[in-house]
Amino acid sequence: MKSPAARNWKTGTLSIGLEWLIPIVVVIVWQWLGSAGWISQRILPTPASVIEAGVKLVKSGDLFTYIGSSTRRAIIGFAIGGIIGFVMAILNGLLPLAEKLTDSSIQMIRTIPHLSLIPLIIAWFGIGEQGKIFLVALGVAFPIYLNTLHGIRSVETGLIEMGRTYGLRGFALFRTIILPGAMPSILVGLRFALGIMWLTLIVSETISANSGIGYMAMNAREFFQMDVVVLSIIIYALLGKLSDWMAKLLERSWLQWHPHYRRAK
Amino acid sequence: MASTLPAGEITLQQQAQTVISGGTPTSTSTSTRGLQVEVRDAVVQFGDLTVLQKLELSIPAGQFLAVVGRSGCGKSTLLRLLAGLEQASQGSVAIGGAASSGLRSDVRVMFQDARLLPWKSVLDNVRIGVPGGDRSKALDALELVGLADRAKEWPSVLSGGQRQRVALARALVSNPSLLLFDEPLGALDALTRIEMQQLIERLWQERKFTAVLVTHDVSEAVALADRVVLVENGTISQDTAIALARPREKDNGFTHYESSILNRVLGRRPVNLNQDGFAI
Numbered sequence: 001m002k003s004p005a006a007r008n009w010k011t012g013t014l015s016i017g018l019e020w021l022i023p024i025v026v027v028i029v030w031q032w033l034g035s036a037g038w039i040s041q042r043i044l045p046t047p048a049s050v051i052e053a054g055v056k057l058v059k060s061g062d063l064f065t066y067i068g069s070s071t072r073r074a075i076i077g078f079a080i081g082g083i084i085g086f087v088m089a090i091l092n093g094l095l096p097l098a099e100k101l102t103d104s105s106i107q108m109i110r111t112i113p114h115l116s117l118i119p120l121i122i123a124w125f126g127i128g129e130q131g132k133i134f135l136v137a138l139g140v141a142f143p144i145y146l147n148t149l150h151g152i153r154s155v156e157t158g159l160i161e162m163g164r165t166y167g168l169r170g171f172a173l174f175r176t177i178i179l180p181g182a183m184p185s186i187l188v189g190l191r192f193a194l195g196i197m198w199l200t201l202i203v204s205e206t207i208s209a210n211s212g213i214g215y216m217a218m219n220a221r222e223f224f225q226m227d228v229v230v231l232s233i234i235i236y237a238l239l240g241k242l243s244d245w246m247a248k249l250l251e252r253s254w255l256q257w258h259p260h261y262r263r264a265k
Numbered sequence: 266m267a268s269t270l271p272a273g274e275i276t277l278q279q280q281a282q283t284v285i286s287g288g289t290p291t292s293t294s295t296s297t298r299g300l301q302v303e304v305r306d307a308v309v310q311f312g313d314l315t316v317l318q319k320l321e322l323s324i325p326a327g328q329f330l331a332v333v334g335r336s337g338c339g340k341s342t343l344l345r346l347l348a349g350l351e352q353a354s355q356g357s358v359a360i361g362g363a364a365s366s367g368l369r370s371d372v373r374v375m376f377q378d379a380r381l382l383p384w385k386s387v388l389d390n391v392r393i394g395v396p397g398g399d400r401s402k403a404l405d406a407l408e409l410v411g412l413a414d415r416a417k418e419w420p421s422v423l424s425g426g427q428r429q430r431v432a433l434a435r436a437l438v439s440n441p442s443l444l445l446f447d448e449p450l451g452a453l454d455a456l457t458r459i460e461m462q463q464l465i466e467r468l469w470q471e472r473k474f475t476a477v478l479v480t481h482d483v484s485e486a487v488a489l490a491d492r493v494v495l496v497e498n499g500t501i502s503q504d505t506a507i508a509l510a511r512p513r514e515k516d517n518g519f520t521h522y523e524s525s526i527l528n529r530v531l532g533r534r535p536v537n538l539n540q541d542g543f544a545i
């Protein structure tokens with residue numbers, strides 16, 4: 001029993017190693033270019049100085065405050081927008097009347113680039129929290145709505161008919177057949193929405209905020225602290241990667257039945 | 266032998282009587298727990314298209330009936346009507362003596378595709394068939410179809426024949442009184458199909474439910490059924506009792522039934538075939 005486990009561990013490390021190979025090489029080359037003087041510190045600080053800036057900000061406690069307030073906006077906005085998109089999609093996917101009533105309006109609003117509303121949002125909400133949460137919710141709602149609706153529509157009618165012949169109806173039919181059948185598509189929407197969530201947050205925090213990572217970056221730019229600017233870009237990248245990883249975990253655990261997501265035994 | 270008679274049906278009826286006296290095992294025995302089915306003047310329409318026209322069919326309790334016909338003749342619609350998945354615009358369907366419209370818990374359907382839920386394990390798929398979802402009953406049903414050892418697997422790792430066996434277990438687990446088969450073996454390979462036919466026959470003999478099998482395979486119909494009806498243009502155009510002892514072998518009697526029904530389906534005249542024998 002030991003050898004297959006050991007082999008698994010080996011291939012596991014190997015695949016993780018391959019995933020991280022390019023980022024590590026990039027960082028090393030970047031550091032080398034910086035310390036050799038090929039790139040000026042004023043244009044692009046070296047990884048070492050970015051880390052230094054990070055350590056300084058961790059010590060002062062500012063970094064966690066900023067990450068905290070950004071994450072808080074992201075989560076609240078995502079929850080509001082996600083729930084609205086999900087509920088609307090379920091209503092429109094199951095009730096033809098609801099779809100008739102709302103779908104074309106939703107499709108119309110969807111074509112508006114939500115970031116173009118920023119001037120309006122600032123006028124309405126100022127630079128407070130509501131504006132940014134509103135924008136995130138608006139951006140997140142559409143991918144969740146579209147993919148959930150598509151998922152519900154693509155559930156095989158044969159399976160629904162089978163469920164009916166076995167006496168499933170109403171919520172039991174929804175829970176047993178429609179929701180799990182739509183789940184692969186819903187999770188695709190979730191990953192899309194997570195990307196849009198960070199994007200919206202970056203833009204809105206950069207334009208109007210008094211806390212958060214976007215604010216930290218803009219503030220640092222005013223004082224020419226390029227290392228902090230780069231640091232905040234990296235933090236955004238890490239947060240994006242983290243949320244994508246969590247979505248992947250969800251796919252792995254909720255879609256175990258799907259041959260595509262099943263791990264090799 | 267049938268060459269002197271213009272219509273093969275007459276000989277079939279005669280043979281039926283002679284062999285029945287020899288004893289077919291089930292069909293009309295009184296101990297059956299199957300349901301009797303009466304279809305009277307049933308008309309089913311999809312928009313302007315009339316699929317079933319004044320169809321009359323009476324199935325005694327416990328009978329194994331096969332419905333054959335060309336594709337598009339309405340045989341699947343007949344089955345869906347019995348299942349309660351379609352409604353008759355005229356006429357009536359009575360199951361077990363009472364008028365029936367809509368789905369019933371003592372009537373189960375097996376479709377051409379297994380229709381297992383890919384996100385549920387084999388056992389949980391069978392549990393859909395049990396009111397209350399009792400695990401041990403579901404396991405017993407899996408045992409019955411010989412798949413108890415695959416209970417924890419996902420349906421996607423099973424072969425086509427195994428999936429149909431799981432679907433059969435799901436249909437049987439609540440002990441239905443009427444079991445409807447909509448070409449459930451159509452997509453299986455020849456060997457698996459024979460195994461499935463034997464399994465269905467065995468379970469029907471043990472459980473004594475009324476069975477209706479829709480198929481385009483006349484040989485399968487003759488192998489399994491007490492009686493074969495041919496559906497053409499939305500009505501029953503031929504009704505043949507199959508008076509062969511079970512288990513059935515592909516002997517002369519079998520071939521006789523098979524070719525005479527097939528000739529009728531294809532509109533060929535068996536008389537001419539026999540007379541043209543010298544051409545072979």
